[in-house]
Amino acid sequence: MLSASEPRISVVIHTAPSADLEPAELILALAAFDLPVQVFFTGNGLFWLLPQEARKPNGKAPLKVLSAFPLYGVETLFYCRDDQSALGLETATLPEYSAPLSAAEIGRQLQHSTQVFTF
Amino acid sequence: MATFTLLMTQSPLSGSSHYLALDFARTLLAAGHSLQRVFFYQDAVYVGLNGQTPIQGQQPLLQAWQELAAAHQVPLQLCIANALRRGVVDTTEQQRYNLPAETLASGFELAGLGEMASACQESDRVIRF
Numbered sequence: 112m113l114s115a116s117e118p119r120i121s122v123v124i125h126t127a128p129s130a131d132l133e134p135a136e137l138i139l140a141l142a143a144f145d146l147p148v149q150v151f152f153t154g155n156g157l158f159w160l161l162p163q164e165a166r167k168p169n170g171k172a173p174l175k176v177l178s179a180f181p182l183y184g185v186e187t188l189f190y191c192r193d194d195q196s197a198l199g200l201e202t203a204t205l206p207e208y209s210a211p212l213s214a215a216e217i218g219r220q221l222q223h224s225t226q227v228f229t230f
Numbered sequence: 231m232a233t234f235t236l237l238m239t240q241s242p243l244s245g246s247s248h249y250l251a252l253d254f255a256r257t258l259l260a261a262g263h264s265l266q267r268v269f270f271y272q273d274a275v276y277v278g279l280n281g282q283t284p285i286q287g288q289q290p291l292l293q294a295w296q297e298l299a300a301a302h303q304v305p306l307q308l309c310i311a312n313a314l315r316r317g318v319v320d321t322t323e324q325q326r327y328n329l330p331a332e333t334l335a336s337g338f339e340l341a342g343l344g345e346m347a348s349a350c351q352e353s354d355r356v357i358r359f
Contacts, residue, residue: 133272136311137343140343141347143347144344144347146347226350228356228358
């Protein structure tokens with residue numbers, strides 16, 4: 112997690128993945144320009160973190176795209192523990208580079224962000 | 231005075247986010263702030279289609295964006311990858327992919343996501359609609 116004093120961009124994904132994974136493209140582009148990006152999955156956005164096939168023929172599976180994030184400096188993907196529990200998702204099914212945060216903690220992280228994008 | 235970038239992600243054909251964004255842009259400019267660019271992403275790129283005809287009596291969104299850009303020299307940038315997927319192409323891309331027609335409206339340009347990275351670095355506020 113970035114320090115509170117460090118400028119950072121937060122991206123909150125609260126919708127399930129669609130065919131083209133465009134929110135992930137924006138995150139990778141920002142990270143490729145060495146901008147400090149934090150990613151939070153809330154609500155139906157947690158479905159990005161589940162193993163699944165690509166949403167269209169010859170497309171990319173969401174997890175395959177997310178697995179590239181650490182290579183771009185987005186080391187940890189945070190998900191809302193409250194939503195994970197409400198959706199009945201087992202933590203064992205979520206990728207090892209993801210970590211839970213409470214809704215309150217995510218709120219605090221967003222308060223310290225210079226930019227917040229939601230998808 | 232602050233510098234702003236607007237990030238549009240919603241389709242102009244549903245909801246009211248484009249109308250809200252236009253009101254917001256006019257208000258911030260009237261207050262003396264600077265609008266560096268408007269970046270259109272995901273289904274918001276449909277706003278740059280050049281063949282739109284609104285229902286009679288409705289405000290033409292395309293024209294509203296064009297007028298704002300012309301009056302205040304605000305770049306209207308469509309994500310090039312998102313636009314290509316949706317058939318919004320300028321002359322260069324039309325020729326590159328041998329497409330039947332240019333479909334990008336005047337006043338708009340296709341741009342890479344690096345423009346959004348620049349916006350995050352250069353603007354005091356990036357507001358998503």
